[in-house]
Amino acid sequence: MTSTVAVVGAGPVGLLLAGDLRTHGVPTVVLEQRSAPMAESRASTLHTRTMELLEERGVLDRIGPLPDGGPGHFGGLRLDLTAADPTHRHAGQWKCPQTRLEAVLQERAGELGAVVRRGRRVVALRDRGTDVLVETVGTDGRRERLTCAYVVGCDGGDSTVRRLAGFEFAGRDARREMLRADVAGLDIPERRFERHPRGLATAHRWPDGSTRVMVHLFGTTPTPRTGPPRYDEVVTAWSQVTGEDIGHGEPLWLNAFDDTRRQATRYRRGRVLLAGDAAHVQMPVGGQALNLGLQDAAELGARLASSDLNAYDRTRRPVGTRTLTDIQAQSYLLLGGHEVEPLRRLFAELLEFDPVRRHLARRISRPAPPRPHPTAETTPKDRSSAMGRLTHKTALVTGSSRGIGRAVARRLAEEGALVAVHYATDEDAARKTVESIERDGGRAFPVRAELGVPGDVHELFLGVEHGLKERTGEAALDIVVNNAGVTTPAGVLPEDVTPEELDRLFAVNAKAPFFVVQRALPLLREGGRIINISSGLTRFASPDQVGYAMTKGAIEQLSLHFARHLAPRGITVNSVAPGITNNGSPLFDIPEAVEQMAQLSAFKRVGEAVDVADVVTFLASSEARWITGAFIDASGGTLLG
Template identity: 70%
Template sequence: MDTDVVVVGAGPVGLLLAGDLCAGGARVTVLERLTVPTTESRASTLHARTMDVLAERGVLEVLGELPSGGPGHFGGIRLDLTAADPGHRFAGQWKCPQAVLEQVLGDRAVRLGARVLRGRELTDLGRHEDHVVAVSGTDRISAAYLVGCDGEESSVRVLAGFDFPGEDATLEMLRADVEGLDIPDRRFERHPDGLATAHRWPDGSTRVMVHVFGTTPSPRTGPPTFGEVVEAWAKVTGEDIGGGRPTWLNAFGNTRRQAATYRRGRVLLAGDAAHRQMPVGGQALNLGLQDAAELGQRLLARLAGGDDGPLERYDAVRRAVGARTLTNIQAQALLLLGGPEVEPLREVFGELMRFDAVRAHLAGMVSGLDTPRASGLDTPPGPRDTPQERTTMGKLEGKTALVTGASRGIGRATAQRLAEEGALVAVHYASNDEAAAETVALIEKDGGRAFAVRAELGVPGDVHELFLGLEQGLRERTGTTTLDIVVNNAAAQTAAGLAPEDVTPEDFDRLMAVNAKAPFFIVQRASSQLADNGRIINISSGVTRVANPEQLAYSMSKGAIEQLSLHMARHLAPRGITVNSVAPGITDNGSPVFDVPEIVEAMSQLSAFKQVAKAQDVANVVAFLATEDARWITGAFIDASGGTLLG
């Protein structure tokens, strides 16, 4: 190979990535269309998570002390970003012109060994099983991987055939940096005809932004004219800024697009090449830099001889974060650019933002402090020496999971185990609010992410109620309702010592409704929003393999769930979704009976290991089936009874 990695685009995202890769020992070539660095400063705001990224790479030392950006906003409504984590060393937001940041990151990348080739536009891309070829004019550069960091109009994204679904802009805002103005500073001032913002830079120039309510994007191939900005400013504020001298002109809208995947074989995307959004609150630049921080360490692990897992998790983690960010930006665009019709919404939103929890939630989203810490922050880039991925992230990072009956026992242990591996877990429960809250608290205490969903199973409308809460929780935390893992664990049981002739029709109907009917329709409902290569794990029971008349009706209901696994495994296999059954034996679920030593001793004799299982023992089996490692297991009955069924 001519180089290990080709990075296309020498903006802040591409240069941060190039520097990280070189710091880890990789050979990097950067292709940039522009012949000289741009002096434009499209973005100027750095958030707390990004400040962490820059600090741990020594970049802040070079930038020097950055001025505070003051309080932030959400859709133009004041929001103190320190609410996300008042004790964080970079709480709030900070100002740094993009051109300055780009220069410092470029110097770092070159110092660490990156080869930056300017005036080189990517004209073609050859994708092969074991390498890629970047074509620029007559130059052909072979590499193990190629990363597109080339912005909204990414050539890499187009040439590699990435799908880029979403919506084009319906509203437009104009902005300009203008010298020679003497107008008051404004912060998202709403006037009868539109919105106006003005901010004086330290060099004396003024950044103006203006939107005339209802203005749709104009067909143009370049920036707006200064005359358009002058006209719009006059219409909104009544002021004439025509005597100023524009140094930069730009227009942007509420476009929302995101690549369907951030990886196609040996080609990856980061930054605006992977997502296009309205640049409100500085989130676009910060999102891209955090993409690069995540990708650098994962790509180094792969180059060092590891498997594809790190790159697959890059796609899962950053695409989920991107989707959530784009959703909050769309909400802000509505609040910011909407006309008089959104005033009631702004009023209600303003009232909600008086609550500490709401401010902390929104500030965490904008600052990036509520997302998993990028692997590049856990271990700063250093010499590449081992094939192991240097990260604390789990095998389910970026995945979402639903665990039914997760307020106690095997369900709780499973929820904790999946969260430990990085999944965002929906903790379903029927009625015990306190127990469900305890499960969520245990997960969060260990650094995981979870939320509770209440729905009684076995009653009319149960699955619909469950998914209403599930989808709301997922949308709030990820921006989508995509589900990756379903664990059907909730179950009803018959009373101990109940002979077959004593089972009533009501008993039987209840068992079948909770243990068979509910899982069937949960899987049916989930299948439409399960991601390809998803996982369904149904918790059965060892009693389906041994005769126990006192558990006849219960055993019949669990036999049904095994049939559900068998047939759905065949049905969903074309999408790479696996469906399996796990059958525990006697397992300590916290019931009082397990506090009686004599009973526990008698039960332990049924196991080949002469022990009663802990809930974690079963949870470990479920967690394995949820990972990529178990992709070749489907339609299986997994005996997790500790050898109870050996006879």
């Protein structure tokens, strides 16, 4: 099988990736439909994290000294990006014309052995499982076929690779548009996001004497376009906003950009991957699109070389989602009309506070770099710094004020989920769970409801829905973990169990989980996860727990039948059966008792709550999408006999 990687698109993203692949010894060919590099510079701003990546690769040395880009902004409000890390050698933002960056990156890629083939347009590709067949057409009309190990689409927002490979590109179309032009022969004042009664205007003088103008008319909707705007459109809009006539200028380059927000629902589909604007389209505010794409490429090069491709999606897609959300907020502040003035005043006040400036500056100039994916050997503390697999997910964990439930809530939050921490009576314990999550940088909120009593599930979901709407704007769930339960006191023989005790066991352990799932169904998004906590006692006889084991057997049936019922929605339903697990009870403070219990496990130790929480977290992730209706033995081998 061939080991060549085909990179489609010879922009900065594709060329950086091609050079990186060659540093790892990967044969690389770049396919570009343009016969020559672009002459215009669409983007010119480099942020701190990108400067680090370019410095590591020796690219900054090739480019030479770069001018300081001055203070940044958030939605047109001044934001000094040096606040992210004032002592960093690349603090702030830097200016480098895209044409210069592309030239240096192509030179580097070529020296390292990458082949750049211009004038080749991709017209077909087929992922055959073991390789990818790519068909191109040259400027002379001749067709060629290339067999490669992987194909990476770095071919921009209108990506041919994305379309041919069948990636889903979710999001929304533009609602606001800004006209942009580089114009020679103008002598107008420089402006920086200057708001006028009718719109927004920006003017910046380039070193060659030309002027970049950008203009937006408040309340106008984007014009359907098949090419750049006409210069008379720019002239008219500029006049309406500023009152100035720029009709005598000579347009060198014309462009329109808007606030379209779209992102591939996954960055990998078999042997085809996406990076840069092929993976996400956003308003190019403050240079974030270019920086985001270059950081995609830097991550993907290492992942392709090591064949750890799922980690690329897991690492970069959450960063893209977060950045697109930030850019959408900026587009409201920047291009909104008079209706956003109160919001702009509020943001301006907030930006007076150092922690706010530091937080927003870091999100723009130093987005979280790729971090290692958690492994079985990673400690809980180490995992808290890992890039979240559940970023932007929401979760409900019943009975999560202590024990296994608390560990599950913490792990889901560590992976990025917003967690509803349910408790019945111990408000202090629930508060401590939430505080521990927030200390580690996670998000959670408490919800009180006593299960097993009339109106229990209704009360639970009133709190869940209120908490979700307050924090996310909608009452939508991705993950439900039915963990809450009660047990039979140790030593109670089957003949001594009363009807009332059995009713209580079934009310809390079986009836409540059923109605929790039922009530959650309208809130669960497609591809959601339901995990029900069962027990090893459904497979291991302990007569004094017969009532409890019966209820957990019901949980397993609930999982089995709902798994079939919800499969059309992509929702998985599974049950997890812990064995003897340290739940913080006084029994586990007695060394002799712990030693005796440990002998039942194949590993000769009692389980810890985090052992079970890791299993639940896996089932809540996208990696477990092909597992449903399963009974997962999380007893440490206790059931092996």
